[in-house]
Amino acid sequence: MNLDFYPSIEPFKTYMLDVDETHSIYVEECGNPNGEPIVFLHGGPGAGCGKKARRFFDPEYYHIILFDQRGCGRSKPFLSIKNNTIFHLVEDMEKIRKHIGIEKWLLFGGSFGSTLALTYTFHYPEKVKKLFLQGICLSNKSDLLWFFQNGLSEIYPDEFKKFKDFIPPEEQNNLLEAYYKRIHQNKDEVLMKKACKIWSDYELRVMESEMSPINSEIMPHDLSLALIETHYFYNKMHWNDDNYILNNLYKIENIPCSIAHGRLDFNCRLYSAFELVKYLKDFELVIVEGAGHSPFTEKMSKVLIKFLEEYKEKNER
Known part of the structure; x- marks a missing residue:
């Protein structure tokens, strides 16, 4: 069983999919066009997809x-928060599924990607074969x-x-609100960008026990991560229920779910x-010792790839 990242690949198809009058979503398809369909859901919200995300999956099978x-x-317009909630993202996924012509697919998501995967499955349980979450x-x-505010501050x-x-x-006493005001409610672009950079740097530095390298320049990623996260988090995910995820799990309790979570994940406890698993009937939970939040570290990636390889071997028979 291969438990290492697969070699780098390029998409066999990329395109922009218009999903409403404002937004056009960048989509890429890789691997086997006739293979088992699986969608990678990135984190943030606002992080975007990188090339390494393709490499969890056997390109001959998936x-x-x-x-x-x-x-x-690469989605347009960049930094737009108009019509931008998790429920819009759910419908974007459904438009992508229909556009490609997929009947049912697998969902693979970590961090906010796990939140989005679960939310989509609440709305379209009949379209999901299995969840791979991290x-x-x-x-x-x-x-x-x-x-x-309080918690990670002690670590x-x-x-x-x-x-x-x-x-x-x-x-x-309310740092989320304070950053929201500086990023969304002031006309000082220099201050806004500086707030985005500090927000983004903080997230990156606490992602793993070994400090991640920080770019001194303000990058587009810094702006999108901070702007979209504050938009979602300050507005309580645009949910009317603080425990939206836990309170809706009964809808998907029988859908298979493989979960990997780092023992040292301080971003998401x-x-x-x-x-989560208290409400699921068909699940596997692996605690990854010595791993933090990133799916791309060696310890975490091996567990995630093992999930995918086991699924492949079980369904190839």
Whole structure:
């Protein structure tokens, strides 16, 4: 069983798919056009897809679909938050499925990608064969307070201090709101971009126990991640239910689900994965010792690829 990343591949098809009067989504298809269809759901929201995301999957077996979510990556218009909620992303996925002509597909998502995978499956359970999830993100109030206010601050106090000290003391009791105001509600573009950079750097530095390299320049990725995340998180994911994920799991309790979660994932707590599986009947949960949040580290990627290889071997027979 191959548990290493597959060699780099290029898409056999790329295109822009118009999904409404505002947004056009970048889509790419890789691997075997007649193979088992699987869609990769990136995180953030606002992160976009990279080339390495293609390499989890055996290109001879899987028909690999990747797309950049609204407002980020190669989708247009860049940085647009108009008509940009998780429910819009769900419908974008459905438009992609229909455009390609897929009857049922597999979903593969980590972090916010797991949130999106679950939300799509609540709406279209009959279109999902199986879920492959990593770094479960419930995206509720508890998750947001942990990451942006109290919790992660005790594990990465040095990095959290940089994140907090950008905000005046009188606003530090609600850092999410303070960053939202600076990114969305002011006309100072320099201040807005600086806030986006500090937000993005904080996320990157706490992703793994070994510090990730930080680019000193403000990159497009920094802007899309901060702008779209604050839009989603400040508006409580545009849900009317703080525990939307847990309260809807009864709809998909019988859909098979393989989950990998890093023991040292401080972005999305392992606790969330344990809460999730309480409501599932057909699941596998692997705690990846020594792994953090990123799906691309050696320890985590081997578990995720093992899930995909086992699925392939079971269904090739």
